[in-house]
Amino acid sequence: MRQNPARRTALLDAAIEVLAREGSRGLTLRALDKEAGVPPGTASNYFAHRGELLRQILDRTHERLTPDPDALAATMRAPADRELTATLLAQLLDRMRADRSSHLAMLELRLEATRRPEMLADLTHAFGTTLERNVAWHLDAGLPGDRTTALLLYLGMLGMLVDELTVPDLLAPYGQSELIDALVARTLPPPDDA
Incomplete structure (x- = not known):
């Protein structure tokens, strides 16, 4: 599946907000889709598993900071x-x-x-x-x-x-x-x- 880099960044920014507000336990793919305002299941197309999502959040926070x-x-x-x-x-x-x-x-x-x-x-x-x-x-x-x-x-x-x-x-x-x-x-x- 083709992925949109702007959408990935928007998903990562949404993940940062969820992680900051809800903590690690609140960071689910469903919560991420909701925060980003994208259709259910979108985040799972961008992140193969939770570990991958967390690694990419780390990279994105460094970019933002x-x-x-x-x-x-x-x-x-x-x-x-x-x-x-x-x-x-x-x-x-x-x-x-x-x-x-x-x-x-x-x-x-x-x-x-x-x-x-x-x-x-x-x-x-x-x-x-x-x-x-x-x-x-x-x-x-x-x-x-x-x-x-x-x-x-x-x-x-x-x-x-x-x-x-x-x-x-x-x-x-x-x-x-x-x-x-x-x-x-x-x-x-x-x-x-x-």
Whole structure:
């Protein structure tokens, strides 16, 4: 059967919404068809089995969460210093808020992987590849710090994103921008002229 790439993308976007709202147990092919507004049975023509659907959701969330290249290029015109690093982390938080569903779906995929060994391998590979690209990008962009610095920033922001997604009022009293500034100030080496 011939498949329509635009429809596949629409189905994957619908799957992300269902996964974010209903969790892994609510993600059925029937629920996916309903969310996408397509005839019953359509999703089964695009995804051979649940594992395939989950793998493609993972790929689609990465596509949706990748920063806009033009916006990123504009941001990167600033000097590669602590301030730029804080700006990039704040933009990451803003992107999470703009596409909460993709981040919640990623959390659901992480939980699902704890129950599906075959998915754990795929998830570990996908997240590992993304993490390595992000670390390499940090270093190639000339941002302050080394590989460990980039990993520590990743870990700090991951915690902030998870709290913002799951218990959004928890960090509000502390001010997220202030926390990002403190994370950067305490993680990155001091400027050479300090």
